[in-house]
Amino acid sequence: xxxxxxxxxxxxxxxxxxxxxxxxxxxxxxxxxxxxxxxxxxxxxxxxxxxxxxxxxxxxxxxxxxxxxxxxxxxxxxxxxxxxxxxxxxxxxxxxxxxxxxxxxxxxxxxxxxxxxxxxxxxxxxxxxxxxxxxxxxxxxxxxxxxxxxxxxxxxxxxxxxxxxxxxxxxxxxxxxxxxxxxxxxxxxxxxxxxxxxxxxxxxxxxxxxxxxxxxxxxxxxxxxxxxxxxxxxxxxxxxxxxxxxxxxxxxxxxxxxxxxxxxxxxxxxxxxxxxxxxxxxxxxxxxxxxxxxxxxxxxxxxxxxxxxxxxxxxxxxxxxxxxxxxxxxxxxxxxxxxxxxxxxxxxxxxxxxxxxxxxxxxxxxxxxxxxxxxx
Amino acid sequence: xxxxxxxxxxxxxxxxxxxxxxxxxxxxxxxxxxxxxxxxxxxxxxxxxxxxxxxxxxxxxxxxxxxxxxxxxxxxxxxxxxxxxxxxxxxxxxxxxxxxxxxxxxxxxxxxxxxxxxxxxxxxxxxxxxxxxxxxxxxxxxxxxxxxxxxxxxxxxxxxxxxxxxxxxxxxxxxxxxxxxxxxxxxxxxxxxxxxxxxxxxxxxxxxxxxxxxxxxxxxxxxxxxxxxxxxxxxxxxxxxxxxxxxxxxxxxxxxxxxxxxxxxxxxxxxxxxxxxxxxxxxxxx
Numbered sequence: 001x002x003x004x005x006x007x008x009x010x011x012x013x014x015x016x017x018x019x020x021x022x023x024x025x026x027x028x029x030x031x032x033x034x035x036x037x038x039x040x041x042x043x044x045x046x047x048x049x050x051x052x053x054x055x056x057x058x059x060x061x062x063x064x065x066x067x068x069x070x071x072x073x074x075x076x077x078x079x080x081x082x083x084x085x086x087x088x089x090x091x092x093x094x095x096x097x098x099x100x101x102x103x104x105x106x107x108x109x110x111x112x113x114x115x116x117x118x119x120x121x122x123x124x125x126x127x128x129x130x131x132x133x134x135x136x137x138x139x140x141x142x143x144x145x146x147x148x149x150x151x152x153x154x155x156x157x158x159x160x161x162x163x164x165x166x167x168x169x170x171x172x173x174x175x176x177x178x179x180x181x182x183x184x185x186x187x188x189x190x191x192x193x194x195x196x197x198x199x200x201x202x203x204x205x206x207x208x209x210x211x212x213x214x215x216x217x218x219x220x221x222x223x224x225x226x227x228x229x230x231x232x233x234x235x236x237x238x239x240x241x242x243x244x245x246x247x248x249x250x251x252x253x254x255x256x257x258x259x260x261x262x263x264x265x266x267x268x269x270x271x272x273x274x275x276x277x278x279x280x281x282x283x284x285x286x287x288x289x290x291x292x293x294x295x296x297x298x299x300x301x302x303x304x305x306x307x308x309x310x311x312x313x314x315x316x317x318x319x320x321x322x323x324x325x326x327x328x329x330x331x332x333x334x335x336x337x338x339x340x341x342x343x344x345x346x347x348x349x350x351x352x353x354x355x356x357x358x359x360x361x362x363x364x365x366x367x368x369x370x371x372x373x374x375x376x
Numbered sequence: 377x378x379x380x381x382x383x384x385x386x387x388x389x390x391x392x393x394x395x396x397x398x399x400x401x402x403x404x405x406x407x408x409x410x411x412x413x414x415x416x417x418x419x420x421x422x423x424x425x426x427x428x429x430x431x432x433x434x435x436x437x438x439x440x441x442x443x444x445x446x447x448x449x450x451x452x453x454x455x456x457x458x459x460x461x462x463x464x465x466x467x468x469x470x471x472x473x474x475x476x477x478x479x480x481x482x483x484x485x486x487x488x489x490x491x492x493x494x495x496x497x498x499x500x501x502x503x504x505x506x507x508x509x510x511x512x513x514x515x516x517x518x519x520x521x522x523x524x525x526x527x528x529x530x531x532x533x534x535x536x537x538x539x540x541x542x543x544x545x546x547x548x549x550x551x552x553x554x555x556x557x558x559x560x561x562x563x564x565x566x567x568x569x570x571x572x573x574x575x576x577x578x579x580x581x582x583x584x585x586x587x588x589x590x591x592x593x594x595x596x597x598x599x600x601x602x603x604x605x606x607x608x609x610x611x612x613x614x615x616x617x618x619x620x621x622x623x624x625x626x627x628x629x630x631x632x633x634x635x636x637x638x639x640x641x642x643x644x645x646x647x648x649x650x651x652x653x654x655x656x657x658x659x660x661x662x
Contacts, residue, residue, distance in 0.1 A: 024656070055487040062448070066457060072657055089451060190659065218425065
């Protein structure tokens with residue numbers, strides 16, 4: 001039965017995790033994400049799940065990876081300072097191909113910054129924060145409903161591609177209250193488990209753009225999992241350039257070569273648009289009103305909302321850059337995603353940043369004013 | 377000379393041999409005593425999962441024929457916490473060293489002990505960073521030399537067994553590689569204890585600690601450890617000055633009490649009509 005609720009974004013996230021069959025949460029209190037941990041501590045025992053408050057965010061990231069190898073869908077939630085602490089273990093998640101979900105409710109940064117104020121400060125940290133080459137998946141919700149939906153989707157993508165997936169929310173989405181519709185036909189992806197085999201089992205023997213089924217510890221496969229460069233048996237092989245190249249290229253390709261399946265954007269009025277507003281996460285909330293006001297004045301404005309900042313929807317941006325003369329990028333930072341938009345636009349459209357920090361979401365008029373400025 | 381095959385070879389990933397440990401390293405003794413201790417319990421080796429961090433001792437799980445998680449530096453206990461809480465039926469053993477457990481992983485160590493989570497931690501304390509080439513560690517004795525203490529260490533070393541006992545672990549023992557029988561017995565007790573068990577093994581690193589501290593051969597190191605070891609019962613009658621530089625061996629805690637995964641299970645039973653969820657990743661929605 002479809003259920004309607006009026007809830008806070010962080011609560012919707014916890015409900016989404018439970019709906020996705022997440023039964024393990026490890027976390028550490030941090031504003032503005034704490035309500036997710038609080039909700040999980042209430043909900044998990046009711047679903048037979050396990051909640052552990054860890055000593056810090058480093059431990060939280062380690063615990064969810066350990067739990068994932070025990071066969072659980074596992075999640076943590078944090079904000080900028082915690083994300084910074086988690087980076088090393090997130091990198092371990094990439095090289096060991098461990099499905100985990102990390103919720104990042106972004107706040108004003110750098111450092112302790114503005115704990116109670118909103119920002120999109122970590123868009124690039126999620127992309128490049130841990131050392132080395134890897135291709136992350138991230139989803140950016142702009143509403144309470146999307147925070148619920150994208151949390152479920154994050155678990156599905158994590159299982160499908162065996163990668164850490166981040167939900168890049170922000171304080172606005174985390175703390176606002178809206179209507180949430182919980183559908184009765186939620187699709188979830190279950191983990192592919194290897195068949196029992198006789199003879200030698202190769203846990204990391206995957207095609208060059210793919211991954212392998214993943215056993216749980218205790219399933220009898222006697223698997224070795226290491227953060228060192230490893231061969232298809234999972235055994236360390238750190239001095240062979242070919243082993244390293246093959247492994248790391250595959251870790252990247254398994255996401256990049258499935259970009260079309262992973263990327264999601266929402267386009268409105270783009271077909272005839274001279275100006276397209278490219279937004280991601282909360283700033284999208286102000287796009288509609290600005291677009292409507294401009295359209296009423298005869299200015300052809302469209303909107304492209306990026307649901308998945310990572311992998312970046314390059315083709316979709318390249319496509320609108322061919323038809324639009326200008327692209328406006330409102331971001332709650334001093335310019336992060338705008339560089340990706342510029343790169344993908346290949347100089348075919350003028351790209352304008354509306355970078356806003358301080359913690360307050362863009363007002364529709366701030367976007368409208370930019371439209372007017374461009375329109376001359 | 378007739379080469380005698382180890383009775384514990386069956387527990388090894390033979391295709392990974394030879395191992396990377398230096399000649400005279402204590403890690404082999406610790407592995408043998410571990411398998412001996414394990415055989416004293418009714419634990420099925422198939423049910424054992426090993427977790428480790430970074431360092432020489434952390435390479436041990438890579439040679440054992442069981443599920444093994446070789447994690448990031450200092451964080452083995454966090455990963456092990458997730459693994460054990462995720463599936464409390466697993467027998468989770470952590471191999472770590474003095475740098476891994478007490479320096480970079482010190483916070484995780486005291487919190488895992490505080491939670492009394494049912495893990496068995498074997499901490500091989502060789503008083504030095506071996507993997508990176510002989511830097512002093514948080515357990516290096518005062519006055520000992522390392523590549524980062526060319527004039528002798530002036531830092532106060534940690535007493536790990538006392539630290540972990542104070543943090544709340546339910547079983548704590550310290551032995552050395554010169555006490556294989558007592559060590560395997562302690563490991564057996566640790567494996568059987570339903571709670572956080574910490575077995576510190578003072579071990580020799582002739583390659584780095586020995587070379588820097590005028591004990592170039594494994595035998596010299598062995599003798600140094602043996603001569604300085606003193607039983608806890610005897611040590612209790614001695615004063616601080618007499619105990620300077622001594623290795624106190626014996627049991628430091630044997631105090632079973634409420635365990636983390638039992639508490640989580642009880643909480644789930646009290647609040648849900650379903651059994652504790654395990655392996656939820658493989659399950660379809662109801």
